[in-house]
Amino acid sequence: MNDPDFPRRIRDAGGRVTAARVAVLRCLAATEEPLTPDEVLERLAQTAGPVPDRVTIYRAIEWLAAHGLVRQLATVGRAARYEAVEDRETHAHFQxxxxxxxxxxxxxPPPLPPLPIGYVAERVELVIHGLCAACRAGERR
Ligand SMILES: [Zn+2]
Ligand SMILES: [Zn+2]
Structure with missing residues (x-):
């Protein structure tokens, strides 16, 4: 549980190691799905120990995203979703x-289409939009 790797990653990114940053990063790294800040708060509230307040969690996520430790997904609507940036490659998402x-x-991910000459890609993200199995079942009723 007390993985020393998270404080080190924060320090390596040039930041102050705070309890909130470590807790948020650990939470996102331990979760299979990208989470909204409110979902991070919910999950932290279920663990032992002091829970950072909402504003602190938002600030921690912002800092982690700005320093490349978590990534904000190009999802639509509702709150932004984040996931920990692991050593694994960028992957597609379904929303x-x-x-x-x-x-x-x-x-x-599928191969990229060729870019016009002189163009450079800075960010590529594939998000497939649709309905999950549970919502499809609900729509058919
Ligand atoms: Zn993902
Ligand atoms: Zn659904």
């Missing part, structure tokens, strides 16, 4: 328009 649930898709 349900019914419940907002967003899942990581482990398959390798």
């Amino acid at each position: 349900c328009r019914g419940c907002g649930q967003t899942r990581c898709l482990p398959a390798p």
Whole structure:
């Protein structure tokens, strides 16, 4: 539980190691799905120990995102979603328009279309929008 790797990653990124940054990073790294800041708060509230307040969590996520330790996904609507940046490559996501649930898709991303001469890609992200199984079942009723 007390993985010393998270404080080190924060220090390596040039930041002050705070309890909130470590807790948020650990929470996002331990979760299979990208989370909104409120979901991070919910999960931290279920663990032992002091829970940072909402503003502190938002600030911690902002800092972690600005320093490349977590990534904000290009999802639509509702709150922004974040996941820990692991050593693994960027992967595609599925976002349900019914419940907002967003899942990581482990398959390798499709090849990129060629760019016009002189263009440079800075960020590529694939988000598939649709309905999850539960929401589809609900719509058919
Ligand atoms: Zn859904
Ligand atoms: Zn993901």
